[in-house]
Amino acid sequence: MASVLTDIWVKCEKLDCVNSFKYLGAFFASERAKPEILARIAQTTAALTHLKTIWNIRKIALSSKIRLMRSLVTSILLYACESWTLTVDTGRWIQAMEMGCLRTLFGITYRNHIFNEEVRNRTRQVIRPLEDLLPTVNRRKLKWYGHVTRSTGLAKTILQGTVQRLDWFDAGRRHDET
Template structure:
């Protein structure tokens, strides 16, 4: 069921929430920001687990990936990634890892050191931004091999002129990147 949803990013624009995802005329940024907020709230609710010294770091990371990152990654296949949203996704992942490791920004430990400590705990793993991009490519491949309405919509064009300004980044612009 759809209902009118007021975007937090811009009050003058309209958007709506459908099946838990925010559909906005300004792109994917409101959806990504909402997902970051929901994942951060889930991370905060599990504070007792993150602070418990009896739970191994590898278990904490597995819990974070299943309980927090799954909330964030919902419907990520439809996002249009810009440089700003990519930075926000990486910052959210680092915030989660620092919370698990008990590292504050006042400790002056670099992001690379945080990644190294995580690698030592669970071995090589895929970072969050790579996961989003991989899921987008997987969905694109699925759609291009099918012969349904989604393929027609993805490959279709809209008649009419284009307004004068810089072209907005489209979902399919991320595929060649």
């Protein structure tokens, strides 16, 4: 599906039209959020791997490991998630990443044939108020949207962009031209 590029004007200034850009460490592209989510998953996997020695220490309680994972690992994944356009596929990727993290903490491999629901139950037994990542992403998106709609300025103008309405004179002139 080809996208149509149109000129965007904000307060009488034309904005440059680009296919992708990086802003504050987050990658924004015309292909929705797919490249950004894949990059975040790769960075999260790298962080999880770097902390492998901590995950293997038996003296650290599982609840502490889960808290460490939430603060050190999943925070990398959730950075700038407010700007993502989620699809069914990207939602599955996020859930798979979360399951991979939890399986690593519990020392569960896919060869153990333990279902994801069992992994979630074990997690809830260790630490009760643990929200899944996908609802967390959706909650953050809604929170950001509410913040922007309550504000004034360029962000609100762009987010709630509207087309300037034609008055009756312009509409009549346009009708005569066709």
